[in-house]
Each structure stands twice: as C-alpha cells, then as structure tokens.
Amino acid sequence: MLQQVYGDEMMPHSRVFEWYKRFKEGREDMEDDSRSRGPSTSRTEANIEHVRQIVRGDRRLTVRLIANELGMNRDSVWKIVTEDLGMRKVCAKMMPKLLNDDQKDRRMQVCQDILEHLETEPDLLGRVITGDESWIFKYDPETKCQSLQWKSPMLPRPKKARQSKSKVKVMLITFFDARGIVHTEFLPQGQTINQHAYKKILRRLLLSVREKRRELWQDNSWLLHHDNEPAHSALSIRQFLAGRNIAVLE
Incomplete structure (x- = not known):
C-alpha cells in the first residue's frame, strides 16, 4: 500500500x-x-x-x-x-550421475568408434533400435511457472494449494528407432524391471521387430541400444542376446 x-x-x-x-x-x-x-x-x-x-x-x-x-x-x-571478475552465482546443474575420468574416456572412445563406423556405414543409425524405461505417474503437479497468470494492480495475488507428487505410478518400456516406435508396454503397477522381466520383454521385442521391421529382421542387421542398468547388463541377458546373434551398440 x-x-x-x-x-x-x-x-x-x-x-x-x-x-x-x-x-x-x-x-x-x-x-x-x-x-x-x-x-x-x-x-x-x-x-x-x-x-x-x-x-x-x-x-x-x-x-x-x-x-x-x-x-x-x-x-x-x-x-x-x-x-x-565477471562472475555470477548459479546453482549446481543436476546430473543423473557424475563420471570419473575413466568413464569419460570410455564414452569418448565409444563415440569415436561410432563416428568411424558411420564413415563406412552411413545407414548405421537407421538400423539402431533404442530401448529405455521411465516411470509414468497418474498426474504431474503443476509447476510454479505453469501457474503464472496476469494480475491487475488492485487484485490480490492468486493462491493455490501445494500438490504432492503422485504415488500411483507404473513403468513404461519403449523401444524405438529413427522411423518411430517399435515396441512399447507397461509393467504391472508396482513392479520394477529386473533381468527376468527384461528377458521376457526382449522376447516380445523380437516379435515386434519381425512384424514391424521385416527388412532388419530378415538379414538380422539391427542393433540393440540400451543403457548399462544391472537388468540390462546381467549375464543372463548377455547370453540371451548372444544366443540370438543380436548385436548391441555400446
């Protein structure tokens, strides 16, 4: 006032x-x-x-x-x-994990190998099928920026109740390539991914590749790309992929 x-x-x-x-x-x-x-x-x-x-x-x-x-x-x-000094104070950027020097060198070497393969195989990325998991919540709370609205000088500031994050969630597994979605499915509510569940998912992925990417299935030229989660890098998973001659892109 x-x-x-x-x-x-x-x-x-x-x-x-x-x-x-x-x-x-x-x-x-x-x-x-x-x-x-x-x-x-x-x-x-x-x-x-x-x-x-x-x-x-x-x-x-x-x-x-x-x-x-x-x-x-x-x-x-x-x-x-x-x-x-031209400095300003900023908050630390949140990262999934901090890498050590050996991990950084390894990732750089993998990227250099991919670039070299692209010189001889320009269609390499078109044959890659990438898979990953993500939690899907029943609802996402509205952020502070999303609640912005115009206010006249004489009107009070708008209020909103604090909303907690949804406790109801399911895990979504998706495999996709340069052309679009190849395979997707939801796990039962409350279930997480492990090597036994992932092996069953890979079996269903093979059926989707045979149905939706026939040319890649016939000559077995597709490459699987997933991260190094314990469920993905388990010995049983590596044996399953090797037994079916499925190449994995690092």
Whole structure:
C-alpha cells in the first residue's frame, strides 16, 4: 500500500527486511553504518586479486564472508566479483550421475568408434533400435511457472494449494528407432524391471521387430541400444542376446 502511494520514493522490500532485523537485534541508531573504506578506494588491483584467490578457494562463500575476511565493504566486494571478475552465482546443474575420468574416456572412445563406423556405414543409425524405461505417474503437479497468470494492480495475488507428487505410478518400456516406435508396454503397477522381466520383454521385442521391421529382421542387421542398468547388463541377458546373434551398440 505504501508503495502504491509513494512509488519510487518508497524503501525497497529488501531494505525494510534488513532494518527490521537490525532493530529486532537491538539496534537503536537510525544512521547509516560508518565505512572504513570507500568503494572508490577498495577496488584496487591487490584487492581484486585477493578476492579472486578467495573465491577460487571456496566458490560457495557469500559476499558477506568475503568482505569480513578482507575487511572491505560488501558493496565493493560485490562489484569486484560481478564487474571486475565477471562472475555470477548459479546453482549446481543436476546430473543423473557424475563420471570419473575413466568413464569419460570410455564414452569418448565409444563415440569415436561410432563416428568411424558411420564413415563406412552411413545407414548405421537407421538400423539402431533404442530401448529405455521411465516411470509414468497418474498426474504431474503443476509447476510454479505453469501457474503464472496476469494480475491487475488492485487484485490480490492468486493462491493455490501445494500438490504432492503422485504415488500411483507404473513403468513404461519403449523401444524405438529413427522411423518411430517399435515396441512399447507397461509393467504391472508396482513392479520394477529386473533381468527376468527384461528377458521376457526382449522376447516380445523380437516379435515386434519381425512384424514391424521385416527388412532388419530378415538379414538380422539391427542393433540393440540400451543403457548399462544391472537388468540390462546381467549375464543372463548377455547370453540371451548372444544366443540370438543380436548385436548391441555400446
């Protein structure tokens, strides 16, 4: 309400919260804090180098901790980090798993082998049938971005109840190639994939390949591509594929 009346002259929310915290902790003085160093004299080459070394040592440090360690103003440290060093704080990107150097080298070698095969066999990728599993939930909760809507200045902010993730889920197995879906099926509710279930799925996949990809079935030129889950890399699965002369693309 104050912001609607005073507009840009109103104190920002962040500053209001900061002063509220200070008064709650016992502060009585309303004057600004005295600064031992001004921003114009703090952004020296020596201080920039000190900040660079500290940030490289621990990239999770906050501006407040860096300023306290160097005895500098927080605004100066912020400008050094963002303007002089060109850094910005970002969240870590979530990955399915982190690979070590040997795993990275192995994946690079596999990719190089595929590129070499493509030079002599341009139709290689057209003969690959890829398979994977995924959990399918009964419903997906609406994300915060999906709930965005236009609001007039005088209307209250819309509200929505927090929705938990669906506990009802089934596993979907799909095999596809460059032309589309080859085979797909749902597991019974609550059942997960293991080597025994996967072997039965592969038997049904062979029937689908014979029916939908006759040219690949007749000369047995198709390649199976799946990840290295324990159910996929089990000894019984490898023996099953080898016994039927099914080539597996790494």
